[in-house]
Amino acid sequence: MKQTGENYEEISTEDLKRLSKQAEKEAAPSAGRIIWNEFKADRPALIALVIVVAFILFVVIASLFINTSKMMETNILDYFDAPFKDGFLLGADAGGRSIAQQLIVGSRNSIGIALGLTVISSTFGIAWGLISGYFGGFVDWGMQRVYDFMMMLPMTMMIIVIVTIINNYNAVTLTLIFSCFYWLGTSRLIRSRTLAESKKDYVAASITSGTNPWKIIFREVMPNISSLIIVDTTLSFAENIGVETGLSYLGFGLPAQTPSLGTLIANANDPNNITEYWWTWFPAALEIIILCLAISYIGQVARRAADSSQRKSNK
Amino acid sequence: MSLIEINNLKVHYPIRSGFFNRVTDSVKAVDGISFNIEKGQTYGLVGESGSGKSTTGKSVVGLEKVTSGSILYNGVDITSEKNRKKLNYNRDVQMIFQDSLSSLNPRKRIEDIIAEPLRNFEHLSKNEEKMRVLRLLDIVGLSVDALYQYPHQFSGGQRQRIGIARAVATNPKLIVADEPVSALDLSVQAQVLNFMKKIQREFGITYLFISHDLGVVRHMCNNIAIMNKGRLVEVGSRDDIYNHPLHIYTKRLLAAIPQIDVDHREEHREKRLQIEKIYQEQSSKYYDQNGLAYPLVKVSSMHSVALPPQEAKKYSEKEVEV
Ligand SMILES: Nc1ncnc2c1ncn2[C@@H]1O[C@H](COP(=O)(O)OP(=O)(O)OP(=O)(O)O)[C@@H](O)[C@H]1O
Ligand SMILES: [Mg+2]
Numbered sequence: 225m226k227q228t229g230e231n232y233e234e235i236s237t238e239d240l241k242r243l244s245k246q247a248e249k250e251a252a253p254s255a256g257r258i259i260w261n262e263f264k265a266d267r268p269a270l271i272a273l274v275i276v277v278a279f280i281l282f283v284v285i286a287s288l289f290i291n292t293s294k295m296m297e298t299n300i301l302d303y304f305d306a307p308f309k310d311g312f313l314l315g316a317d318a319g320g321r322s323i324a325q326q327l328i329v330g331s332r333n334s335i336g337i338a339l340g341l342t343v344i345s346s347t348f349g350i351a352w353g354l355i356s357g358y359f360g361g362f363v364d365w366g367m368q369r370v371y372d373f374m375m376m377l378p379m380t381m382m383i384i385v386i387v388t389i390i391n392n393y394n395a396v397t398l399t400l401i402f403s404c405f406y407w408l409g410t411s412r413l414i415r416s417r418t419l420a421e422s423k424k425d426y427v428a429a430s431i432t433s434g435t436n437p438w439k440i441i442f443r444e445v446m447p448n449i450s451s452l453i454i455v456d457t458t459l460s461f462a463e464n465i466g467v468e469t470g471l472s473y474l475g476f477g478l479p480a481q482t483p484s485l486g487t488l489i490a491n492a493n494d495p496n497n498i499t500e501y502w503w504t505w506f507p508a509a510l511e512i513i514i515l516c517l518a519i520s521y522i523g524q525v526a527r528r529a530a531d532s533s534q535r536k537s538n539k
Numbered sequence: 540m541s542l543i544e545i546n547n548l549k550v551h552y553p554i555r556s557g558f559f560n561r562v563t564d565s566v567k568a569v570d571g572i573s574f575n576i577e578k579g580q581t582y583g584l585v586g587e588s589g590s591g592k593s594t595t596g597k598s599v600v601g602l603e604k605v606t607s608g609s610i611l612y613n614g615v616d617i618t619s620e621k622n623r624k625k626l627n628y629n630r631d632v633q634m635i636f637q638d639s640l641s642s643l644n645p646r647k648r649i650e651d652i653i654a655e656p657l658r659n660f661e662h663l664s665k666n667e668e669k670m671r672v673l674r675l676l677d678i679v680g681l682s683v684d685a686l687y688q689y690p691h692q693f694s695g696g697q698r699q700r701i702g703i704a705r706a707v708a709t710n711p712k713l714i715v716a717d718e719p720v721s722a723l724d725l726s727v728q729a730q731v732l733n734f735m736k737k738i739q740r741e742f743g744i745t746y747l748f749i750s751h752d753l754g755v756v757r758h759m760c761n762n763i764a765i766m767n768k769g770r771l772v773e774v775g776s777r778d779d780i781y782n783h784p785l786h787i788y789t790k791r792l793l794a795a796i797p798q799i800d801v802d803h804r805e806e807h808r809e810k811r812l813q814i815e816k817i818y819q820e821q822s823s824k825y826y827d828q829n830g831l832a833y834p835l836v837k838v839s840s841m842h843s844v845a846l847p848p849q850e851a852k853k854y855s856e857k858e859v860e861v
Contacts (some may be wrong), residue, residue: 434659
């Protein structure tokens with residue numbers, strides 16, 4: 225098997241290093257570089273990225289300095305304080321609790337749950353879709369029947385029922401409960417792309433090269449649907465912020481003593497609050513709109529970066 | 540013993556339809572073909588688009604689930620995955636794919652693409668591996684710069700050569716070359732073909748050469764099988780096929796080879812039209828009521844043709860006399 229080598233003159237190690245270096249200079253830019261170039265070429269997207277990252281950092285760090293149980297104590301004297309009164313930057317709610325502080329802690333909780341939910345459900349959905357689509361046949365058939373069964377269940381109702389049955393839950397268990405249901409859409413999307421991708425000859429070439437199926441799935445096929453994965457994950461992150469918020473708004477999300485964007489927006493349930501005490505719900509609503517818009521904008525840039533034909537930057 | 544013996548190979552794709560997604564029919568991509576490939580030769584498989592050439596080739600490298608029949612490699616049936624694993628089959632049998640762009644993972648650098656079979660079948664050190672890849676690049680005439688580039692940065696001819704470099708990386712004994720040059724222009728075609736011949740001489744590679752172009756096949760192959768709608772219509776040596784074709788489908792394919800001979804252009808045209816006319820008249824005779832070719836009958840030691848039953852009788856009687 226050494227045959228090939230002996231027919232061509234030996235190359236020394238120094239030559240090899242030199243040649244490699246020379247080749248590396250000519251190399252195409254790495255994925256990280258491409259995404260960064262794409263952000264630099266698109267000003268609004270860069271701003272969106274800065275807003276989202278800075279906001280998350282601020283919320284996480286600032287919430288460390290807030291004593292949550294003290295913050296949630298009722299203080300009748302500050303009943304519906306308007307913004308800038310009594311040192312309340314964004315006013316206070318019916319319990320005299322600082323809206324600004326609740327917003328910070330609530331944002332951390334909501335974003336944390338959305339992030340956790342996105343990581344867990346996307347990872348699971350992607351793996352499910354890849355495996356189902358790549359292997360096909362009986363594996364696919366079985367996995368799709370599980371999918372169909374899960375689809376049949378009324379999701380929101382199931383979550384509400386589970387949350388009602390388990391009376392002792394916190395942010396982590398809530399995230400896990402959500403995750404059981406939110407991988408479905410991702411898995412279907414990934415499966416259909418994997419079906420198409422697996423038919424391409426580079427997969428056949430990998431099989432004849434002796435690469436094992438798992439490696440083909442996660443190292444060959446997955447990188448080729450990365451643009452889909454990135455876009456789907458960013459968009460589900462934006463969507464997942466709405467999941468917890470929506471349920472908390474309905475009163476089935478986090479327990480009442482744990483603030484979240486949803487519980488803040490729930491202040492709008494009272495018709496008085498909507499017009500007269502707008503500061504109790506408006507900042508949270510505005511925050512969600514801005515966050516979701518910024519995140520989907522980032523998703524679009526990531527898609528462009530992943531898909532070479534759509535790039536704006538010419539690098 | 541032949542290197543490859545294909546016996547009555549069938550590959551049928553199920554067609555599912557209806558409410559229960561049941562199998563209602565099948566596409567008979569390959570429908571009972573048999574031929575042998577001897578060591579060191581280039582065996583040509585020719586046919587029009589959709590005749591099942593790629594499916595045959597993919598079955599030989601073990602990419603296709605075979606419906607029935609067997610493919611023996613050195614006497615071992617490699618249609619079973621267990622046998623392929625035991626033999627480390629794909630170390631010895633590789634494929635050059637029809638579509639060079641889709642056969643190279645767009646997300647991988649050329650270095651990783653060419654090194655893939657090496658990493659799986661031969662456990663080399665990082666340096667040895669890089670050396671091998673560099674040599675392979677050198678063999679196929681690409682510069683070192685290619686190492687860290689991606690497939691889309693190359694031309695069609697260069698990509699085809701990258702595919703060849705990957706196919707020869709483990710020094711295989713048999714390479715299935717699926718239309719390796721049909722996407723290339725004439726000058727590059729010659730380059731790639733000559734290169735394939737060169738490595739054949741150097742490493743003693745056997746080729747199963749798939750093509751729809753009889754001109755190219757004449758340049759490359761010692762033995763040729765003509766395929767039509769999943770069946771073989773004529774099998775023989777280069778001389779049998781080019782100088783003594785017996786099946787009307789073969790005659791028609793031969794007439795379709797473009798001629799550069801300007802002086803006799805009119806003559807060629809006449810001849811082509813005449814053969815086309817004969818083909819139209821006799822196709823009901825040469826194909827059964829389903830439009831499929833008849834089974835092959837031996838007309839000489841090497842030459843077999845799918846003749847209609849009444850003519851086939853003549854040859855089988857003659858064989859008895861001999
Ligand atoms: N995965 C598949 N499912 C269903 N039918 C298929 C599949 N692959 C191939 N076929 C059918 O099998 C037949 C033979 O296909 P094949 O790719 O072997 O043809 P070919 O001779 O290589 O043609 P070409 O010269 O165009 O490459 C075609 O009719 C095709 O539609
Ligand atoms: Mg083909």
